[in-house]
Amino acid sequence: MSRYGAVATRIRGMRSHLLSTEEYSRIASCENVHDIAVYLKSHPSYSSALSELDPDNMRRARFERLLLNALLEDIKKISHFLDRDQKKMLSVYDTFFELRFINNVVRQIFNSFTDPVDLSVYRAMYSGSKNFNFNAVVSAASIEELIRALEGSKYSEPIEHLYKTLDDPGLFDYETALNRFYFSDFWEQVNRFNSGYDRQVLLEVHGVEIDMLNMIWIYRAKTYYNISPQEISRFLIPAYHDLKPREVSAMAAAQSTGELMNIIGRTKYRRYINTANPSSMEDTRDFLIDSINDKNRKKYPYSFAVIESYIFNKRTEIEHLIRITESVRYGYDPGTILKGLKIGN
Secondary structure: OOOOHHHHHHHHHHHOOOOOHHHHHHHHOOOOHHHHHHHHHOOOOOOOOOOOOOOOOOOHHHHHHHHHHHHHHHHHHHHOOOOHHHHHHHHHHHHHHHHHHHHHHHHHHHOOOOOOOOOHHHHHHHOOOOOOOHHHHHOOOOHHHHHHHOOOOOOHHHHHHHHHHOOOOOHHHHHHHHHHHHHHHHHHHHHOOOOHHHHHHHHHHHHHHHHHHHHHHHHHHHHHOOOOHHHHHHHOOOOOOOOOHHHHHHHHHOOOHHHHHHHHOOOHHHHOOOOOOHHHHHHHHHHHHHHHHHHHHHHOOOOOHHHHHHHHHHHHHHHHHHHHHHHHHOOOOHHHHHHHOOOOO
């Protein structure tokens, strides 16, 4: 309580501003994206992050990136209540934000034939980064220039390795490599923490996330793509929680979706995954992560669990807002939108 009392109190206050079912319903009922922006600009969770957004003249990409700023602002608020060791634990989330920015630069490089994407919204977040020079990274016009701009940082390795070892890698290859690196790096950082219980909280929730993502990717590879087991393994996250390495290898080598689901049905996840409906695994992943976070937050109210749980809930909220905004743009009715996101169920 002495270590987490202040931050736990602060987060309880922040939780009171998370969107309720009624607020989601109101947002989904907006007639257009302009009205959504106006509503969120007046909401205490997003008013600061969206302060410079003009609802009458906004682009989707900028709107989404500014929403993400709200999470970064919350993490900075939380940081003020932490000691040095706790701040070190919180810093593992820096990789999430910085790789998201780098991934947008990679997309810009590959999509240079379209209208340039405004990445200036990231300046306030990363202009003072210790890991890279923001101006050099955002100005990169090719993968070679991006590698040079990231030289000396941990982010250059996955991009440079792919660039040198794969013939003509595409956008999907780079995005997959960055995503794989994110989880691998996160796993390694968490395992180095001194606090045994806090380390275990993070390993549990993100270990389940890694296990589920690997199973989801293998399922997609078997169902939608003609990819060899060796190629599948190249895209998997090299970390394990409740899955054993031999189980993941067997999944990658499965000759059919049916065989894959039989293997999954013999793992510790058999209680949660409906092997007769493998496409539901993404919902299962979200349910498990939410359940673990909620359990840990309530069982250990004065631990890093309250921070991890809040960050997950805020990330989920932002993802919901992005999907609602896109659905409103295409004219879906509110009931369909909320049902698709399982809000209110």
